Each structure stands twice: as C-alpha cells, then as structure tokens.
Amino acid sequence: MLVASSLRDSTSKNNDTEETIVGVDMDDFPGGSLLEYSIDFDELFAGLDEDPDALPDLEILGDYYSVSAGSGDERGQSSDDGNDVVSGSAGSPFGSGSGLDTSSVCSPSEGAAVVDQAEEVGAKKDGKEHQGHFGKVKKLAASAAKAGRSSKTGRGDGKRKVKVDWTPELHKRFVQAVEQLGEKAVPSRILEVMGADGLTRHNIASHLQKYRSHRKHLIAREAEAASWNQRRHLYGGARAGGVGKRAGVSPWLVPTIGFPPPMPQPLHRPLGPLHVWGHPSGGHSQSNTMWPKHIVPHHHLRPPHLQPRPVWAPPHPHHLPYGPSQGMPCYPSPPQRFVAPPVPGIPHRAMYKNDPRAAAGQPPRLHPPLDSTPSNETIDAALEDVLAKPWLPLPIGLKPPAIDTVVGELQRHGVPQIPPS
Amino acid sequence: MSNSSASYIHMVQHLIEKCLIFHMTKEECMEALSKHGNIQPVITSTVWSELEKENKEFFKLYTSSQVKVKGGAETGALIHKMISDTSKDDSDE
Numbered sequence: 001m002l003v004a005s006s007l008r009d010s011t012s013k014n015n016d017t018e019e020t021i022v023g024v025d026m027d028d029f030p031g032g033s034l035l036e037y038s039i040d041f042d043e044l045f046a047g048l049d050e051d052p053d054a055l056p057d058l059e060i061l062g063d064y065y066s067v068s069a070g071s072g073d074e075r076g077q078s079s080d081d082g083n084d085v086v087s088g089s090a091g092s093p094f095g096s097g098s099g100l101d102t103s104s105v106c107s108p109s110e111g112a113a114v115v116d117q118a119e120e121v122g123a124k125k126d127g128k129e130h131q132g133h134f135g136k137v138k139k140l141a142a143s144a145a146k147a148g149r150s151s152k153t154g155r156g157d158g159k160r161k162v163k164v165d166w167t168p169e170l171h172k173r174f175v176q177a178v179e180q181l182g183e184k185a186v187p188s189r190i191l192e193v194m195g196a197d198g199l200t201r202h203n204i205a206s207h208l209q210k211y212r213s214h215r216k217h218l219i220a221r222e223a224e225a226a227s228w229n230q231r232r233h234l235y236g237g238a239r240a241g242g243v244g245k246r247a248g249v250s251p252w253l254v255p256t257i258g259f260p261p262p263m264p265q266p267l268h269r270p271l272g273p274l275h276v277w278g279h280p281s282g283g284h285s286q287s288n289t290m291w292p293k294h295i296v297p298h299h300h301l302r303p304p305h306l307q308p309r310p311v312w313a314p315p316h317p318h319h320l321p322y323g324p325s326q327g328m329p330c331y332p333s334p335p336q337r338f339v340a341p342p343v344p345g346i347p348h349r350a351m352y353k354n355d356p357r358a359a360a361g362q363p364p365r366l367h368p369p370l371d372s373t374p375s376n377e378t379i380d381a382a383l384e385d386v387l388a389k390p391w392l393p394l395p396i397g398l399k400p401p402a403i404d405t406v407v408g409e410l411q412r413h414g415v416p417q418i419p420p421s
Numbered sequence: 422m423s424n425s426s427a428s429y430i431h432m433v434q435h436l437i438e439k440c441l442i443f444h445m446t447k448e449e450c451m452e453a454l455s456k457h458g459n460i461q462p463v464i465t466s467t468v469w470s471e472l473e474k475e476n477k478e479f480f481k482l483y484t485s486s487q488v489k490v491k492g493g494a495e496t497g498a499l500i501h502k503m504i505s506d507t508s509k510d511d512s513d514e
Contacts, residue, residue, distance in 0.1 A: 378443070379439075379440070379443060379445075379453050379457065380457045382439045382442070382443070383436055383439055383440075383453065383454065383457040383458050384457065385439075386432065386435045386436050386439055386458075387432070387436075387458055390428070390431075390432055390435070392435070394434065394435055394438050395435075395438045395439060395442055396438040396441055396442070396479075397438075398434070398438060398472050398475065398476045398479060399472075399475040399476050400430075400431065400434055400472075400475065401430075401468070401471035401472060401474065401475045402471075403426060403427045403430055405471060406430050406467060406468060406471050407426055407430075409467045409470070409471065410463070410464060410467050413463050413467060414463070415461065415463060415464060415467075418425075418426040418429050418430065418464070419425060419426070419429040420461060420464070
C-alpha cells in the first residue's frame, strides 16, 4: 500500500526524482512516463499469504527499479552512494529512501540476483515495445523475486527465514519508536531507534503495516460504537441540559454535569494494558501501551474495547486518561464534590438524577424518574442492545470467569442447563 | 454444547457490564436482567460473583464508590424532587 501509493505519486509527478519518495529516475524509463507501466497488484500482494511477515511483494517493485537500473547502467552499477538501503545495483534510484525502505528489503545478494535477471531481460528486449517489454520483465523479475524470496524463506529448500517473534517487550519498543518518530516513522528509522539486532527492515515494515491497519480498525470501531452510544444515551436520558462545555457532543459526557471538560490530550497516557495481538501485558495507565491510539474521535469515555482480556489497572483519581482502549473505561474523574473515587468507566450515578429534569423537554422517550436508579428505559435500551448485538465488544471488558467454573456453580445452584430451556 | 453455554455466559457478562456502567448493585442488576433480558436472577448472581472473583480490584473499587455514590444519588434525587415540585406551579399549592 505504502509503496503502491508512492509509486502512483511518482507517476503523476513525472519529473523531479529527488522529490519522489520512490526516487525513480524518470529518465531511465524510455517512455519517460511510468504510466505506461502497469503494476500488477495481484502479483504484488500474492506473497502475502505465504509469508505473514512479508509485505506485499515489494521486491517486485524493486524490480521495476532494477529495470531502470538495467537500462541505465551507469546508475545501476554505481555503488551505494551512502545509501544504506540496498546495494547499489538495485537500490540507488531510491535516493534517500524514506517511504520505500520496505522495498529495500531485498538483501544485497538478492537484489543483485534480481537485477541481473532484469538486466538480462532488459538487454534482450531493448527496443521492443515498452509495455510489452516491461510486462515481461516484470513477470520475470517477479519470478526472480519469488525465487529470491523463496530461497530466503527457504520454502522448498528448508526454512532459512528467521521469523520474528514480536514479544510484548519488543512490541513495546516498537511502539515507542513509532511514537517517538511520529510522522517520520519509517522502518529504517524505527529500526535505528529500536536498536534491535536481528530485526530487519522488512520485519519492521510488515509489523508497522499491521500496526497501522489495526489502529485504523480500532478507531473505526470506536467511532462506530460512539455513534451507537450517542444515539442510545442521548435519548436514554443523559441529557444534561447544556451544562458543561460539551453537552450533546459525546454521549458519555452528557451525564457529566460538572464533570471537568474532557481533557484535550487524547492519548498521551493511553491505558496501559491491552495488547491487541493477544499478548497479555500487565500494565498501568502509563503510556507505553501496545497500540496507543493517537486519535480519539471524541472524548468519549467508553468506547467499547476490543480485547477480551484487559488487565485492570488501578484508576487515577484525578487523571483518567481518555484512552479509548483496552477495556479500561476511561472516564474523567468526577468533580471533586462527588466524593466517590471514580471507578473508571462507571459514570457517576448521581448524574442520572439530572437527566429526567433535563430530558423532560426532550425526546418523548424519557419520563423523569424520581427514584435513584437510572431510568428504566435507559437500562432497557442498553440491555437490548446487548441482546440484539452479541458481537459487540464488552463495554468494560472484565476478565471473564472460566466457563466450567460458572457452569459448575450454576449447577450447584440448581440450574442444570445453560442456556436454560 | 459447551459453546452455547460459553456464549450464554458471555452474554450475561456483557449484560452485567452494562449494568455496571449504570453503577447498579448486584441486586439491581439481577432485577434488571430478569426484567429486560429474561435472565434468571440466580444466573446473573452467579456470573456476577464469578466476575467479582476474577476482577477483585475492580469490584472493590466499584463497591466502595457505590457507597459514596448512593449517598450522592439520594441527595440528588431529593434535590430533583424539590425542583420539580417547585416547578409545578400552583397545582400543588
């Protein structure tokens, strides 16, 4: 994805190679325009299934460049120019390879092998129709790349590929590096920052890709959940009648009469613990979490979390980060006058007091209950939501008890069958 | 077989968590689940207890804040009542 888009960028720019991420020198392409060369995305992504650590087969793209290297020999043969990316033959067009570090994955020897093949083909096909030429070269290069890769992965030859084990510790370092680098988080830099031996840029790159896609996914989910919650709770009687700075914006803030305004530091201290990929991690509300989310759509306090197994961390009474995530409901601390230390995620009950009043003028669904429990309608709505959509993530995400234990207990209490008939 | 038990229990947990958001007590939760979800109170109670065992810290905090909340809630209710009483204009007088 990364590469493809940068490739497209370069096609549209067409001239100044220094600026393109790709660094492809347009002059090397006889046609002068990359538009003639189509990228076979199937080919590109074909490798994904085989190799979980691999990116889309960027080596193929590497071959596009090597074609240029092939046809423009002087460039191809020149050495690294200080570019640590790939050995000169395949890599130099990259310039200061930033976004395309991933494509520099080919180890020098592979790159050379690939280039050699491409060069051969290039030499043979010189003068032919470019598209056809390129198409063939591409195919050949692709197979060369695959061959190269398979020797690297050892499929068929006996595995020589070293699979990276992304331990929580390692992942934490990774995430820290990414956070540190911010916009500039590219695999080569991440690698530098992490200072991890035994990690290749390729490993980093693919991990980065997964990380990013996961984050997007999380954010999308939160946004979705927030909008559901909004609907439910705005009508469900948490309308705090415009008190507070954010009435009506975020569902979870609505009942917050007097709650401090949402802190505008969304994810500085994401709530530690959940590792998305199933690595349990003890944690704390310190920030080095697994997938900290830098973007928080609203300061909604309780986006449904995703992990089945959150680690509960003690709340900070006065500083509840607004991390959506990890099943640690993130509520701001209630105003001081409510003495209760917030159990994070649990809105202060007293809030619901005000609902009825405020909601009296509001959508018809609400009658002001005068008792001290939240409105029945609200509860009903919430429960129905669960019943109707069992796939929704748990709102708090408490550690579930062992099924057998529960079943046993129930049997002891006279419930032989679950679900009861 | 066990799968349906597992998913049922999971559902009950989910429902309980929703109640926790409302800061309900165990009893209130049992009632709510029975009323709105047709879950036998004993089931709710059992799952709640098991959750409590697995998440002691959470429930400890939950309970202690409940105590304070309750106080606040009742005061709030009182105030609310007073307000709505006064807003009823003459009808009450």
